[in-house]
Amino acid sequence: MREAVAGRYIGQRVRRVEDQRLLTGRGSFVADVEPEGTVHAAFVRSPFANANIVSIDHSVASRAKGVVAIYTGAEICLLTNPFIPFSNLPGQFTPPFWALAVDRVRFVGDPVAVVLAYSRALAEDAAELVEIEYQELTPVVSIDDALRTDSEPIWPAAGSNILYEAADQFGEVDEAFRKADRVFTETFTSHRLSNQPLETRGCVAEVDPESDEVVFHAATQAGHALRWTLAAVTARQSAVKSIRALAGNRGRLKAFARGAKAALAGTGDQLKKADSSGTIHQIRKDPRTLLYLGRSFLGTLSAERFPRVVAKDIGGGFGSKGPVSREDAVILAVAMELNRSVKWIEDRVENLTDGGQARDERLTISFAVQDDGTILGMKANLVMNQGAYPGVPFNCGLFSRIMKVMLPGTYRIDAFRLDTTVVASNKGRYIPYRGPWANETWARERMLDVVARELGMSATQLRLKNMYHPSELPAKMITGPTLDPTMTAATTLQRAIELAEPAAFAAKQEDARSRGRLLGIGFATYHEAAPGPPDYTDAVTPGVGALLAEKSEISLEADGTVTIRTQQMPHGQSHETTYAQVAADQLGVPMEQVRLVWGDTKNTPFGIMGTGGSRGGPIGGGAVQFSSRALRTKILDQAADLLEANVNDLEIVDGNIHVRGVPAKGKSFAEVAAAAASAGGGIGDEPAITAEFTYNGPPQGGWACATHVCWVEIDPDTGFVTIPRYLVVEDCGEMINPAIVEGQVRGGVAQGIGAVLYEKTNYDEFGNLQSSTYMDYLMPTAMEIPEIELHHLETPSEVEANYRGVGEGGAIGAPPALTNAIENALAHLGVRITEQHLPPHRILELTGVIKPNVASR
Amino acid sequence: MNSPSATATQSAMGSLHSPIDGTATIELEVNGVGVTRRVNARLSLADFLRERLDLTGTHLGCEHGVCGACTVVLNDEAVRSCLILAVQADGSRITTIEGLAETDHDGQIISIHPIQRAMQEAHGFQCAFCAPGFLMTALCFLERNPAPTRAQIREEISGNLCRCTGYQSIIAGVETAVEIMAADRREGAQDA
Amino acid sequence: MPAFAYHRPASLDEALDLLSRFGEDAKILAGGQSLLPLMALRLSHPANLVDISRVPGLNEIVEDVEGGLAIGATVTHTRAEEAEAVHRLTPLVAAALPLVGHRAIRNRGTVVGSLAHADPAAELPAVALALGARFIAVKSGGQRRVAAADFFSGFLTTDLAPDELLLAVGFPPQKPRTGVSVKEISRRSGDFAIVGLAATVSLDEAGLIASSALSFFGAASTAVRVTEAEEALAGQSPGPEAFEEAARIVSQSLDPPEDANGTTAYRKHVAGVLTRNALADAIDQIGFAA
Incomplete structure (x- = not known):
């Protein structure tokens, strides 16, 4: 109703x-907060991707003007607990790590020491005076580096640079591939990106020296998760002390128990589904995990000071302010140690280096199809480059599970296999970025265009032929979730075809080609669990729904x-x-x-x-x-x-x-x-x-759907891509405020366009970051982003509160629509697009105008 | 930090010197109010506004002159306040986002500027961290060019980065501001 | 930003005194739009900044009797862009100015500062090289003129001595029957060019190419002219054939560096494309004028 x-x-x-x-x-943003007597922090960061720390000498820096204190990893080990995995998948290893580097640095920008001084400028002056001797190790940068059997493990306890492997099979995959008329396989590579909110990270740990209250002012997307994680990491005391403290304060223990019961009320059934074998695997690989877990848990229950997190206005996040930062823990720990307020506002170079990065994945996709275009089966191989430190609380493991569920998309695919590998490398940490699973859509929608071309079908025809139409629903995706009739991906595609008139465009394209102009059109359709039905979260990770x-x-x-x-x-x-x-x-x-x-x-x-x-x-x-x-x-x-x-x-x-x-x-x-x-x-x-x-969401449905259509014109002389038209047909159910929905969609599309044409977190072969300023990390300006036409479907539902999410979809749909359009424009030249980042020089390499330079990619 | 040896000397000829990491006294007008402060030579205008005058509406996005979040108006021109030293702004007239709306003596807003009204109507921004820079850029632009084309608006705001919106709503906001300001001018002309 | 001593001289003599006193330990601050970002990133640590913005007489655009134009040390890009004389006497400069950064940068940044900074990917050094500009350098007790060809000595380096101040840049009068064009490609609007070209073409009375300048930016460690191509154009009838040949020579002779924005092969190729387009554009303008 x-x-x-x-x-x-x-x-x-x-x-x-x-x-x-x-x-x-x-x-009121976090940088605007400055309690009386605040001291300012600057981090000393590693210039090397992979190195042992031989020695740190901060005697000169400590005597510099205005310096209050300097802490290194050695001190942080005594003040904090390491970050330990919040949840672990079966077979996954998630290295515990400290808030500052201890003995070893693992990426360029790894924080090694923190300087506290009366102003940020003075802290930065002193940071330049900290002398650190490093012994360089061979960097592990690319996915291929990490997969090499002779690559030295970045985390020795892991035994290799492979942190997680999984094989998931649904339906009779081998049979589907045996029966198929044709099998097509292609490997798609996406580059590293960075979320880049205009406001960087930052925090102020406000300590009232007269009381126990600690207020942690933060720019955070998840205040409670930040609070509890920081409490666990900064509650450093011996287990004996914790137990004594608890014995003396039963009221507190009861309060915790009440809180936990309230937080998990009614989720018992879901929690029972959770698989704890991942945690056991973790402890086997690194027994210290058990020690850290115990100490953090008891410490959290008994610590004298428990932070209260406060955030007011936040200047964007796009996923990057959900994870807990190591710097947050350092600032809180040293503020409590010094018993005074400490402020850290990240600068842009730090943000590009250590503010979180995303994507950096490789997906091989095979489709088994009949000559008429019917898809019989799908196989995929996913490799994710997690970088040096795992995200907290969520790392690549969880996002690989979302990809597992979503890869078959809105198509009738009855046989599906996914092999997943997560590797560690000497790059910045992988964090969620606006649709953290987005590459499943990119690679699948890209591959469908490849298949259509090989079969001599139109890209839209192939999609419509295999897509679930609302009249065929409900049905279950082969990976588990139920699609109800409000899953209207096919309707969005049909509407997009009416609006875009691809057949008429083909004639225009032919004519333009004969005059040397390169025009193209690309479609991409996806559905997104926003929030999805209950069996969606169960399919991702059993039990995870309890937390949501x-x-x-x-x-x-x-x-x-x-x-x-x-x-x-x-x-x-x-x-x-x-x-x-x-x-x-x-x-x-x-x-x-x-x-x-x-x-x-x-x-x-x-x-x-x-x-x-x-x-x-x-x-x-x-x-x-x-x-x-x-x-x-x-x-x-x-x-x-x-x-x-x-x-x-x-x-x-x-x-x-x-x-x-x-x-x-x-x-x-x-x-x-x-x-x-x-x-x-x-x-x-x-x-x-x-x-x-x-x-906790509707009993059924909850799917947001859209089709994106992108038109491009490519300058054959310079390789520059322009977008004369872009349209989105989306269905997010009932819109609470259409202007806000439209802003979300357009902003997402702009980021997707940025990913393909402009932005790249660029590491060289030694793990040096080449894109650490806004001169090098190219976010699109008003000149680069076209007007984006929006068409809403607003399909009603029997379910109450028929609102479906639109925050991420724009960024999910744009990369496939745009790369499909680019391939469409260049198809007659035999070009196949298998990489997501396409700067002008790469376009001319693909068209054969200039010779490729592999090293520059 | 304020020891006598580290303060500025000002010669009769109007020159100004501060020793290394020393201070100098500057006088300027900010949002219509004259201010005199002793500042460290390396203090940027942005930090001066935020830390010394508590005008935290001016935001810092990159601190190396690319993102435009810190844009303020200096003597009628839009400038990056992260790329100007406070000492360089000595003697100048500054307008920040706090000075855009009409306020009473207590700083309470009496009426917002047409550009602010337009951006609200057009849903110009989302997180709005970049908004102060865009508004100050637009203010100077529309002073010079009260009836711009959409292409000119795109070009002019292209020195300001926004990560949320894809710019379309901001461009619509500038266009709405053009309409509001033109209507206000017509009304003003009729009143006169 | 690292600490420094700040000096704001009130006269040219005082400024030159400071420069001779501090030598290499001083940097001149005019608009600061190139220097301050480097300092903010702590990539430059000058001990002294000499702010010349209040030195009288430097904020001037002066026409000379022969029809040339001089731009003083503190003239901003915006002021030059809006000056009628710049458009009338030095159309190539006028064409290049809107491509320099964004409005807020041009409002503070100075023409002479951009030349002294000598970024190889910046527009104005290539324009100065194309036009054969003359630089007026001054120090305590002396003044000298340096030809553009001798001024840019390497990546971010010029012929200026540490105690010298670049007082002004002088552009010679434009020859009759001359067309100009600035073409560049950059990843985004307002960015430094991946590669760009400041070109002039002058025709003789018979309508053949008398002389030309093809001055590239983003193509080497300094702005650079491709004289072989210029020579090949001399005496030719302006048209696709001559332009194509010039483009071929340009692509062949340049050896640009490689970065994330463009490979060497890409920059060579696009330099040729820009050559064709700029020459056609410049010739069109002559047609217009005639």
Whole structure:
């Protein structure tokens, strides 16, 4: 059923609440925080990709002007616990690591020491004076380097540079390949990228020397996850001390138990599905893991100081501010040690070096097909380059599992096999980036074009032939999840074909070719679990769904306004606007009466995910909708008492609660609040009525779908690619605010275009980063990004809160649409595109105008 | 840091010298208010605005002159405040994002600038970390060219990076600002 | 940013005194749009900065009696871009200026500063080389003129001595029947060029090519002219055949460095493409003028 409450705000292009402060320079970002007496941190970082640390001499630096203290890995080992894997897949090894490099550096930019001084400039001056002697080791840079059997393990406990291998088979793969008329195989390589929010990472550990309170101001997408991870890493004390402390403070232990029970309420069945063999494997490979686990756990329970995380405005993240940074742990640990506030605001060079990088994957795909284009089976081989340090809390392992589930896409594929390998290398750490599984879409949609060309079919014809159409649904993907009839990928493709008229374009393309111009068109269709049905999370990793539930707390304040508390961490997604829209419609009040509280772990509900995974609309928005409805019921009950009326006869119009048809005898929200407060014996500043709802997504569906169409013109003389037209047909269910949806989609497409034509995190063969400034890491400007046409489908659903995520899709669809268009433009020259990054010189190499230079790729 | 030996000397001829890592006194006008401060020679204008004047609306994105987030107006021209030393701004007139809206004596906003209104209407920004730079760039641009083409808008804002939007909404916002400002001018002309 | 001593002289003499006192330990700060990024990245650690922005007399654009033009040391790109005399007397300079960085950079950066910085991928050094500009260098007790051909001595290095200040750059009058063109390709708008070309072509009265300048940027460790191609053009009838031949010579004779934005082969090839396009463009302009 669609929501019965009359929507006044949902579906409207409501102006953003956030803009009142953000457009007037009155936002509050982490760099704007500076408590009294703060000292500033600068990190000393490794210039080598792979080296042993022979010695560190900071005697000169320590005497430099304004220096308060210098810490190296040796000290950090005594102040913290190492980062240990949050979750491990069966057979996976995730190396434990320290917040600063100890004895060895593993990538260019690895933090080796931290200098604290009275200003950032003075800290940087002193950082230049720290003398470190290194003994260089052979760097392991590329996937091929890591896979070589003679490559020295970066993490000796792993035994090799292969950290995870898996083989997953669904259906009769060998038979499908035996029966097929044709088999096509191609290997696709994607380069490394960087998320690059305009605001870098940063934090301020605010320590009140007079009390135990530590406030950790951060730019984070996931405040609660940051809080607990930092607590575990910085709670360094002996197990004996921890146990003594706990024995002396049973109240605390009980509080933890209550918290854990509340956080995991109702998830028992899901948790039971979890497979713990990965953790056992981890402990076997590196028994110290057990020690670290125990010490962190007991320390977390008993530590004297437990950080409270606070984030206000955040300047973008795109996945990069979800992971916990080693620097965060260093800053918190040294602030508590020094008993004074410490601030670190990352600079752009650090961000490009150590702020997180993504993609860097190789996918070989084989399709077994009939001559008529029917796909019988699919095989894939995935290798992911995780870099030196695993992401926390999520590393390549989890993202490889999402790729496993999503690789067959929206096509009827009854036999599928995936072989997965995750390798370590001397590069920066791999982190999630806007659709962390996106390369499954890129490689599959690229490969479908290859197959279509080989079979002499059109790319759209091949897709439509094999794609699930809504009339064939529900059906199960061979990898597990159920596709319901709102999975409208095929509808988006059909609509895109109507709009793009590929047949007419082909004639235009022929004509242009005869005059020496190169035009091309490319399609790409995908579905995205945003959030997907319950059997989707089970297919990814059994039990993981238990961690994803989201609670919304809502209250009617004494003054009649409404406050929503969320675990979401808005950083550009406009939650203050959209959640107010949702709640206002449910409650029948003006939006202005609704306020969102977020970002402070002290007064927001617990949640691991924060904002990420395109969940803010569907899960967060759904939770707000249902908690608002619960509050509405309570308010009406209270009003019914006041009005001496039957609750079923009441309605709410513009914040006035009255018997249907008798608005004059109504009660305002403030009057109801006052009555509730006095009934509850409140003193006036406590919320009058509260409600909450924990939501973990719809019982079915939850798929966002889209088709992207990209047109290109390529200059045959220079290899420059321009995009004269780009369109997206998308279906995210009901749109809370179309302007915000459109901004998300367009921003994603821009990043996808950037990936293909401009951006590359570029390491040389020695592991030196060649793209550590904005002169070298080329983010597109307004001159490079075309206008992007958007067409919405808004397929209704029987499921309530029919909102599906759009945060990531744009970035998922653009690379395949664009690379398909480029190949389409160059097809008559025999060009096949198997790499994702295509700068102008590479285009001319592919067209045969200039000789290829392998080293430059 | 403020020992006498490390302070500036100012000659009668108007020259200014600060010893290594020393300070100098500068006088300038920021958002219509005259300020005099003793600053370290290596302090950038951006850090001066943020740290010394608490005008934290000006943001730092790259600190090497590429992203444009720190753009402010210096004597009617858009400049990168990360690529100007505070001492270089001595004697100049600066406008920052905080000075764009009309405010009362307590800094409370009376009315926002048409460019701000336009960006809100057009949903110009998302995280908006880059917004102050874009707004100051647009302010100077529309002063010089009150009726630009879309191509000119693209070109002019191409020195500012935004990672969220793909720029289309920002361009729409500048176009909306052009309309609002033209209407305001027409109204102003009628009133006069 | 590393620490330094800051000096803001109020006169040219004071500035030159400071330069002679500090020698290699000083850097001149005009617009600062090349120097300050390097310092912000801690890639440059000058002990002294001599800020010449308040030195009187340097912020001037001066026409000389022969129809040439001099641009003073503190004239910004934007000011030059907006100066009528620059468009009238030095169309090649006017064509190049909008390609320099972005507006905010041009508002602070100076024409002379860009020349003194001598980035091989920057537009203005190649323009100066194409036009045979003359550089006026001054130090305590002396002034000298340096021809553009002698000025750019290597990657980010010039003929200037540490105690010298580049007072102005002078551009000679443009010959009659001359067309100019600046063509460049860069990864993104406003970036330094992958490779670019500042070209002039002058015709004789018979309409044949009398002389030309093909001055490339992003193609070597300095801006560089391809004189073989210029010579091959001399006496030719301007048209696709002559341009094609010049392009061929250009591609053959340049040996550009390689980086992530372009391989050597790519830069050689595109230099040829730009040659064809720039020559055609320049000749078109003469047709227009005539």
